[in-house]
Amino acid sequence: MRVIKQPILLLLLTMGFVAVHQVSMGQNPESMSVSLEEAIDYALENNQQVKNARLEEEIADKQVGEILADGLPQVNANASLMHNYKIQQTIVESSNGFPPGVPDGEAVALEFGIPYTSGFDFGLTQMVFDGSFFIGLEAAKTFTQLSRKDHIKTKIDIAEAVSKAYFGVLVNVERLALVERNYSRLDSLLQETEVMYQNGFAEKIDVNRVKVQFNNVKVEKDNYQQIVDLSESILKFQMGLKPNTPLILTTEIQTIDYFNFETIKDFTYEQRIEYSQMNIRKELKQLDIKNVRAKYYPKIDLVANYGRNTGNTSLDAVFSDDWFGNGAIGLRASVPIFDGMRKRRQVQQRQLQAQQIDYSLNLLENNIDVEIEQALTSYNRQIEMMQAQRENMELSQEVYEVAKIKYNEGVGSNIEVIDADATFKQAQINYYNALYDALISKIDLQKAYGILL
Missing domain, CATH: 1.20.1600.10 (Outer membrane efflux proteins (OEP))
Known part of the structure; x- marks a missing residue:
């Protein structure tokens, strides 16, 4: 049988009293x-x-x-990196020896494009009316x-x-x-x-x-x-x-x-x-x-955009060549005419x-x-x-x-x-x-x- 010394017993009783008091305070606000x-x-x-x-x-x-x-002005930014794994073909009529080896007047399918292209642009639209x-x-x-x-x-x-x-x-x-x-x-x-x-x-x-x-x-x-x-x-x-x-x-x-x-x-x-x-x-x-x-x-908006793009035949060279810029600014109007x-x-x-x-x-x-x-x-x-x-x-x-x-x-x-x-x-x-x-x-x-x- 363990005997608890009086000081320790007094401390435990005090702690117990404080705990009970805190609980009672929490239960009775x-x-x-x-x-x-x-x-x-x-x-x-x-x-x-x-x-x-x-x-x-x-x-x-x-x-x-x-x-x-x-x-308020609406500003957007876009960026792209494309791998054109199958370039679209355009049907043209051969003329004046172009393309080479094709008689004049015949239709021929040609690929216009390169495998890798990249670009980015910024666009701004401001409502005018x-x-x-x-x-x-x-x-x-x-x-x-x-x-x-x-x-x-x-x-x-x-x-x-x-x-x-x-x-x-x-x-x-x-x-x-x-x-x-x-x-x-x-x-x-x-x-x-x-x-x-x-x-x-x-x-x-x-x-x-x-x-x-x-x-x-x-x-x-x-x-x-x-x-x-x-x-x-x-x-x-x-x-x-x-x-x-x-x-x-x-x-x-x-x-x-x-x-x-x-x-x-x-x-x-x-x-x-x-x-x-x-x-x-x-x-x-x-x-x-x-x-x-x-x-x-009618609705009238002020529109502006600016962008740059580039392209190459290999992915590692697509960002090393020159970039070509493009931009435009103007007004765009939309006029409803007939909606049934x-x-x-x-x-x-x-x-x-x-x-x-x-x-x-x-x-x-x-x-x-x-x-x-x-x-x-x-x-x-x-x-x-x-x-x-x-x-x-x-x-x-x-x-x-x-x-x-x-x-x-x-x-x-x-x-x-x-x-x-x-x-x-x-x-x-x-x-x-x-x-x-x-x-x-x-x-x-x-x-x-x-x-x-």
Whole structure:
């Protein structure tokens, strides 16, 4: 048996403690406290959908540069080393003793060329005029605007999802606290009833009735803890937060402001991001029509090239002889004359597509009107419902407290207390359901008016 000396044992214990502490720190990261606005801001930076939308916007910016490159000089270099292992023959008519030994007037095949040739050249092309290039550049910039609008649309969707998830956590936490209060209240009632039963002031059935209610609340309390955990997981997912990060919500549900109708006095359809997106698509379609029509115009390019070449009968001598230069510079024009009415049909198709976008804009305006009307009606109804359920909860609480006092004084029945307790709990549940629905209807109304973000 080995005996570990005390200093060594102390060192090992210290190292083990440090290791366990480091592991525990890695498994339990520092908690994060966020208000509703901070949760939305964090999501707009870390949510994966927002990140992808941001990348799409950057891709659109790069596409503008790609199209712009077509208007800059295009320079190419070419080099070649060829072994003409079978030189092409050219058919010529012999004349004036050439080729020797062939009578005049006869056809003869001759090889013009040498076995090895080499050369290199540089070519430059500079666009002088191309109508479709400038329209394409304008379209690319407009497409970049559409990408920005898509990015904003993604942010609005994420802000909506985070807000609803945040409210879900707040309400579920309140529901859990409510269940815990009910649990404590029934626990006290159960103990009091058991004491009364032991002293002969209550029957066994009275104890059983309370015990049934107590057991139900106990199970409900465990279930609501799982619901709170699940709603927090949904919020973390929407925020782009790691699942194991403890989250503390600093916005209290009682401090949340409801809809401010002062913000919608000057409402226009342009406030809705979908309407702005549709207008940009219409602009892109008009540019597409211009682009097709621009293809009727001639294209003019400045071209220049310079090269040198050489050749020999053997490979080792092909680079030793003189090189012969060649070069040219000029303008090259391409003029479309007739394409079988192809471009005309393309223009007609795009004009019809532009008309479809006009119809879609009118339909979108009608849809926005309907969404606003529905969201406004739902909001007003949910606010009224929440206020009514709050009043019911307060009244049912008074009824329960009176029934409890009467029961303790011996002038009320156990059944009356149980019924009042059940009614009170149901009123509480109804209130928090109405509260959540009211908060959600506020978000829907903000989105309908285009003021969510």
